[in-house]
Amino acid sequence: MRCPLAEGGQEPADWLTFVGLGYVLLGLFAVLFAPGYAFVAALFPKKNSDSTLFEDIRPGTSAEGATVTAVERLLLAIGLSVCVVPLLGLGLTYRTQGFDSPTLLFVTGVLTVVLTGIGAVRRHQALP
Numbered sequence: 001m002r003c004p005l006a007e008g009g010q011e012p013a014d015w016l017t018f019v020g021l022g023y024v025l026l027g028l029f030a031v032l033f034a035p036g037y038a039f040v041a042a043l044f045p046k047k048n049s050d051s052t053l054f055e056d057i058r059p060g061t062s063a064e065g066a067t068v069t070a071v072e073r074l075l076l077a078i079g080l081s082v083c084v085v086p087l088l089g090l091g092l093t094y095r096t097q098g099f100d101s102p103t104l105l106f107v108t109g110v111l112t113v114v115l116t117g118i119g120a121v122r123r124h125q126a127l128p
Contacts (some may be wrong), residue, residue: 007049041119045126
C-alpha cells in the first residue's frame with residue numbers, strides 16, 4: 001500500500017513517520033473513545049458517586065438514578081465506540097454514493113457532537 005503523497009519508493013513505515021504518532025493517537029481517540037464517551041454521558045448524566053451502576057439497578061426499581069464510576073464510564077465508552085462506529089459504517093454502505101472514510105469520519109464527528117450536546121443538557125437538568 002502506497003501513500004499518494006509519498007515520494008518514489010517510500011514504504012508504509014515511512015508513511016507512518018510522515019503522518020506522525022500524534023495524528024494516529026488523536027485519530028484513535030476520535031474513533032475509539034469519543035463517540036462512546038458522549039453516548040455514556042447522554043445515558044448516564046449524573047456524576048460519579050460511591051455506588052456503581054449494578055448497585056443502583058435492582059429488580060423492580062427504575063434506572064433513573066443510575067450512576068457509573070470512572071472505570072465503568074471508561075470501559076463503557078470504549079465498548080460503545082467499538083459497537084457504534086462499525087454500525088455507522090454499515091449504515092453508510094447503503095447510501096447511493098457508496099462508502100468512503102471521510103464520510104464515516106464526518107458522520108462519527110456529527111454523532112459525537114450531537115450526543116455531547118444531549119449529555120450536557122441532561123447533566124445540567126440532573127444538577128440538584
